[in-house]
Amino acid sequence: MGSAKPGESRVTDRWRGKWALVTGASAGIGSALARNLAGGGCNLVLTARRRERMDELASELIASYGIAAEIVTADLTLPNAPKEIFEFTTGRKIAIQLLANNAGYGAYGYFNEIDLQRQLEMVQVNCSAVIHLTHLFLPQMLERGSGDILIVASTAAFQAVPFISTYAATKGFDLLLGEALFEEFASRGVHVCVLCPGPTTSEFHAVSKSPSGPSKHFEAAEKVAQVGLEGLVRGKSSVVSGTLNNIQVQALRLAPRRTVTGAAARMFRPKEKTG
Secondary structure, three states, rough: OOOOOOOOOOOOOOOOOOEEEEEOOOOHHHHHHHHHHHOOOOEEEEEOOOHHHHHHHHHHHHHHHHOOOOEEOOOOOOOOOOHHHHHHHHOOOEEEEEEEEOOOOOOOOHHHHHOOHHHHHHHHHHHHHHHHHHHHHHHHHHOOOEEEEEEEHHHHHHHOOOOOOOHHHHHHHHHHHHHHHHHHHHOOOOOEOOOOOOOOOOOHHHHHHHOOOOOOEOOOOOHHHHHHHHEEEEEEOOOOOHHHHHHEEEHOOOOHHHHHHHHHHHOOOOOOOOO
């Protein structure tokens, strides 16, 4: 396809002139998805909690690519937020061709030491909001006979991961939900793909309070976003970003589940406090 400018779409013109809704658009993979889509001429509805960041991103993409962009501030920890987002788009008569369920976060530590409300809100954002938004926007897609849904999960979706136990469980939920929806609706013109990144350069580790910060082994959010969009274009039900991540995921299928979980526990176990 030739070279592309930073942030420019490297997939196709699939969404040119159409509208995409990106949740968690203020940073990381969400903003990378927005940049990639804008580079392909896609109009955007950006939603997240941080209005200032979305204003800056929208202004940048409008100036660079001449697209249209709308912003709706929403907190997906609140059960009614998906409905508010849906009503925002319908009120402006915006037909969403691509729903990117990207918003999500994690929390690191012993299960009993992580604040209960934080874990329940994690389930709300990572699972319930995905169901709610998909359930709201899917009927319009089915009526048109076309639409795309991207669900951002994680390589943690393929196994139990002690010390990020609730997060991994939510991402396993996302993976199974998305792969099931792929089979339900592909024949009706709606394509669902689950994107499973490994460690990615983003704010995830700071928000989750994980002791492992960004390293040279982390993938760039822009590359991960591209893999997810290409997965949709190629009609994949799920994609894992990164060669090493793909190898590791395939290896998990061969090892006993207890062995895999034990290895993850040794890797993620918090260091004992001293003094």
